[in-house]
Amino acid sequence: MDELQTPYVRPQENSNRADTRWATFTDPAGNGMRIAGEEPFHFSARRWTDQQLDAARHHTELVPGPVIHLHTDHRVQGLGTAAVGPGVLPRYRLELGPADLAFILTPLHRS
Incomplete structure (x- = not known):
């Protein structure tokens, strides 16, 4: 994961992964979670x-x-602020509206 x-x-948000269907996070022993x-x-x-x-x-x-x-x-909205250069292109702009998002969380245990 690191x-x-x-x-x-200068630290900032990063590492977003798009179009993900599933991901797993485990410790060295193989225990963790699948989303x-x-x-x-x-x-x-x-x-x-x-x-x-x-901070x-x-x-x-x-x-x-x-x-x-x-x-x-x-x-996730695309990049751009129009402060320096163009704003977010229309096809990458988020518009306010309802959305449904559902996940299945599965614990992972290694025997």
Whole structure:
């Protein structure tokens, strides 16, 4: 899971994976969890909280904790703010509306 992270000098959100149908997270012994979506979903996983990420000024300040913080999303907006350069292109813009998102969480135990 740590290989999903990009060690930016100034820490920021990263590692989102799109169009995911399932993912597993296990410890070295093979125990963990499998998450599967009824529809493709986005996810990111890291060993620090959003608050720790926001407070860190350098990547070395992020100390991995003992748990995985899993973030799931139905959709993710594309990049661009129009502050410097173009805004988000229309086909990547999120519009407000209802969405259904369902998962099956399965514990994994290695005997």
